[in-house]
Amino acid sequence: MSDSVRQSALSAVVAALPALDWIKEAPKVKRLSRDFHWFSPILKNLLDDKFAELAVRPRDEEELAAVVAACAAQRLPLNIRGGGTGNYGQLIPLHGGVMVDITKLNAVVEMGKGSVRAQAGIRLGDLEAYTRPFGWELRCMPSTWRLATLGGLFGGGFGGVGSINYGPLAAPGNVLSVRIMTMEETPRIITLKAPEAMLLHHAYGSNGIVLEIELALAPCHHWIERLDSFSDFASAMAFADALARSPGLVKRQIAVMAAPIADYFTDLAPEQISGKHVVISVVGSESDALLPALLTQHAGQSVLRYSDDQHEGHSLIEYCWNHTTLQALKIDKSLTYLQTAYAPDNYLQQVLDMEQCLNGEVISHIEFLRDMNGALTCSGLPLVRYSDEHRLNNIMQTYRDNGVKINNPHVLHIEEGKQGMIRPDVVAMKRAFDPHNLLNPGKLRGWDVRETLPDVKINGVTAV
Secondary structure, eight states: OOHHHHHHHHHHHHHHOTTSOEEOOHHHHHHHTOOSGGGSHHHHHHHTTOOOSEEEOOSSHHHHHHHHHHHHHHTOOEEEESSOOOSSSTTSOSSOOEEEEOTTOOOEEEEOSSEEEEETTSBHHHHHHHHGGGTEEESOBOTTTTTOBHHHHHHHOOOOBTHHHHOSTTSTTSEEEEEEEOOSSSOOEEEEETTGGGGGTTSTTSSOEEEEEEEEEEEOOOEEEEEEEESSHHHHHHHHHHHHHOTTSOEEEEEEEOTTGGGGOTTSOHHHHTTOEEEEEEEEHHHHTTHHHHHHHTTOEEEEEEETTTOOSSOGGGGSTHHHHHHHHHHOTTEEEOOEEOOTTTHHHHHHHHHHHHBTTEEOEEEEEEOTTSOEEEEEOOEEEOOOHHHHHHHHHHHHHTTOEEOOSSOSSGGGTTSOSOOHHHHHHHHHHOTTOOBSTTSOGGGGGGGGSOOOOOTTOOOO
16 A cells, blocks of 8 residues: 555545544654563664554444444554553554554443453553452453553463462463454454453454453452562572462462662662562462561561552552563663573472573573463563673573573564464464454464465354
């Protein structure tokens, strides 16, 4: 599509829907076309000049359907935006078009006994604030829960706080169903139950527009947030591992940060944590009294401890997961990060070996969780002192050579990151729901080889 044809199509869409909340000013559209891709110097170079040409904030499903129909008729690319807190550049359009901000589609649709169904644009903090008075809380949420939306967590998230109990979001039983709009001239609305619903998970809005998500919930606890310090990394890991393995201790979050990561937490007791290895945990108030003995056993020191409803400003959760990277980048712009996954049967030794192998160039950041099969393990979001892409690739290969999986966060294509492979069923979903390849085009490598993939039938899905 030539520039003149593209501009004519954009003008036609706006003219056809004059009552919608269009954003046309270039600086505002550019801002809405950004996520935290700059965590990666590689993605920053690839994406800094990529923007949508027009943005819109639909106020309800009817307005969203009207935008989708108009864009489909004009063959205009369309990207969906939630809170914009992702780190992978998947929000950013490669081919311009229309950016749709869905944060006004933010209602709780149905509250059940142990489950909730809500619109994709609801912020996770608002969703949990709604469910807690009923005695339920989210099973897992990212450190960005204040801004991140439910749709963003489903479309591009992994897990987070709570994954020590319930595993990643993709673990069976966490997501119960999704309600989807197709990207067609006459949009269809389809509800898919798990497991078919999970074919849209971690696809970054490239194979369907998610309207609502039904989640299973966890019983509420009164939580205590803690930061404990250690003089050596092995002791910090041993304490965290003992806490993770104690079945009677109630916990929601366990993270280990090697020195000097805590030095980047400049608003958290800097004199007490400078040069220290630290563990941030969130434990049930009924278990908190047992922590001092465990801490003493591993030569640790308590630095911060407060109830999750008593602290002012930031929660300690906002120093975990990829918020750790953000806190560090505020101080040192030369850093970047990786995503590692350790073997459940050997994770502790792997972590200690990699810390010794790459110490100085790579700074360990470990998050404990259950894997898809329920086994206790940990993943890493280590900080890397970035020199160049070649060296970064060599570091990733060192991890792989030591049996540690890498989920590469420095790539554009979905299959080269978390998914790891071209999946015919994910591509089949796109063929059914986005036949003109208008949703986030260019990110799903499997689309380019769709004709070579085996035919996949998906329950509840009919290809057009």
